[in-house]
Amino acid sequence: MSRTIHPTAIAMIARLSEGLIQLVPQISSEDFPHLLVEVVKLFVPADEITLILFEDKPEVLVSEKTEQIGNQSIDMYLAGAYLLxxxxxxxxxLTQSQFFTYDELVPDGFRQSEFYKQYLVKIGLEDECGxxxxxxxxxxxxxxxGHGRGSSSRLTPSxxxxxDTLTPLIDMLCQQHWGEQLSKPLNRQLDQALANFGSSKLTERECAVIRMVLQGYSxxxxxxxxxxxxxxxxxxxRNSYKKxxxxxxxxxxxxxxxxxxxxExxxxxxxxxxxx
Structure with missing residues (x-):
């Protein structure tokens, strides 16, 4: 009995081979981050792809977008909005690398939050995975x-x-490239700024409520x-807003x-x- 391989599988293997041929020789080179993004684009369409390294502080390594996506300063995001x-x-x-969609992560009400409005809707994005x-x-x-509102590039479940299936491979390549380069531990001190926000003016319960509002909870x-x-x-x-x-x-x-x-x-x- 003969065995056949589905043409789609053959096409995917060809893309993977093409990507690895480009990427593997560039491990430890300054071109690796950009080539990593190019490899991801071989598999799925995107209106925006951003690569941010969180070491001592967040640093944007790659930022690519189509004409559909507007320009907005990322300064406020890097200054602390990323906490939200x-x-x-x-x-x-997390203790191990994972692929996520927005729907897996966001709380109920997130799409009415100011973070969603300021950092996605304002530039034309509607959804994100990564x-x-x-x-x-x-x-x-x-x-x-990222994918824009009404975009034809929105990802299908498949x-x-x-x-998601590519996660172990992406993880291995990134570990090989960045593993020995990273010397500064991630500074999580700013996380306490969110935990302590308003504590000098509000009750403990009021602080908990506004903290969850900031994170997008309804x-x-x-x-x-x-x-x-x-x-x-x-x-x-209401009491918190007044205070x-x-x-x-x-x-x-x-x-x-x-x-x-x-x-600072x-x-x-x-x-x-x-x-x-």
């Missing part, structure tokens, strides 16, 4: 694959499954997490980012202290 990114939040708990490559020293790499999701009613969540939120002299989620987001951007090196405590 679902991919960054996932990295805190790799989190975890290094032994705690540093990690985020390879983000394409997402393909990217009032109903916050209520479930904190074992309180949605009405109580709204009361805490902070703000009136909206946008004001809260801007206050958080503004407070973080005052620090955050050393602890409520980032609002000394900001007002």
């Amino acid at each position: 990114d679902p991919f960054y939040r996932a990295s805190v708990e 790799y989190l490559i975890i290094f032994p020293g705690g540093q990690f790499l985020h390879l983000s694959i 394409e997402q499954q393909l990217l 009032p109903a999701a916050i209520a479930d997490k904190l074992f309180i009613s949605p009405g109580t969540v709204r009361v805490h939120l 902070l002299d703000i009136g909206s989620q946008l004001d809260l987001h801007n206050l958080f980012i503004g407070a973080l951007m005052q620090f 090196h955050y050393e602890g405590g409520d980032p609002l202290e000394g900001f007002f």
